[in-house]
Amino acid sequence: MRHAGDAVTVGAALAGRHAVVTGAGRGIGAAIAQALAADGARLTLMGRSPGPLQALAARLPGEGHAAVAVDVADVDAVRQAFAQARAQLGPVALLVNNAGQAESAPFAKTSAGLWQRMLAVNLTGTFLCSQAALPDMLEAGWGRIVNVASTAGLTGYPYVSAYCAAKHGVVGLTRSLALELARKNITVNAVCPGYTDTDLVRDSVARVVEKTGRSEAQALAGFAAANPQGRLVRPEEVADTVRWLCGPGAAAINGQSIAVCGGELM
Known part of the structure; x- marks a missing residue:
């Protein structure tokens, strides 16, 4: 298992494959980009903010990586972004749908706007x-599609009903599309991280501190306690699972939702 800051040697398992990673500017998406580039893929990094994408593209192992700013919930913007990616790096062989957003509210206070935002970025x-x-x-x-869902796509959590609904939708979409493409040499799988050490969780910690008066350490411990290992998952651990699903050794893995959560779900 690699750790942040470890030296990365470019491999050949995905040499010449064009991979698109959405939500690639930070956290899990950035770790996935690093892992796929280390296996020889050429990356198109997609996300809302061009600055972090361009900075990451410049430091990825290998050469020829690109960055494209896009709102993945906008049908015309997505069409244009993939046309640009294809023009720069050729046909897309690997897609990692990592872009996502989480907002919390009691169900009775979940507005239609919050509901639509969760469905738009996570599912649509x-x-x-x-x-x-x-x-x-x-x-x-040939192709690989990996959807980064969440343990919230496999079970329920209080106060995030819209997010859970969207991620359950991602898991359902994964299963349906996997069957549709099963004879086309294209696999579709989902990776379902538990609480992971990313800005998304840090933002959730901040909201808990604001609403409950707990210290940051207490709030963070509450998230870590969900994992039987007593810790947050590391982005690199999620990325290694994605990298395996994209590689030749996972050709028979299709329609699966793999929980990366230290045993929280079994």
Whole structure:
């Protein structure tokens, strides 16, 4: 298992493959980009903010990586972003739908706007990007789609009903599309991280501190306690699972939702 800051040697398992990673500017998405580039893939990094994407593209192992700013919930923007990616690096062989957002509220106080935001970025974005990438994979007769869902796609959590609904939708979409493409040499799988050491969890910690008066350490411990290992998952651990699903050794893994959570879900 790699750790942040470890030296990375470029491998050949994905040499020449064009991989698109959404939500790639930080956290799990950035770790996934590092892992795929280390295996030889050429990356198009997608996200809302061009600055972090461009900075990451410049420091990834290998050469020829690109950055494209896009709102994955906007159908026209997604179409244009994939056209740009294809023009720069060729047909898309690998897609990692990582872009996501989490907001919390009691169900009775969950507004229609919050509900729509959760569905838009987490579920509709996955749908739109998969539709945009799929023609290249079908033409090539090979492809990998990995959807970064969440343990919230496999079980319920209080106060995040909209997020849970969206992530359950991602898992359902994964299973349906996997069956549809099973004879096309294209696999579709989901990776479901538990609480992971990212800005998303740090933001949640801040909200807990604000609403409850707990210290940051107490709030963070509450999230870590969900994991039987008593810690947050590291982004690199999620990335290694994604990298395996994209590689040749996972050709028979299809329609699965793999929990990366230290045993929280079994």
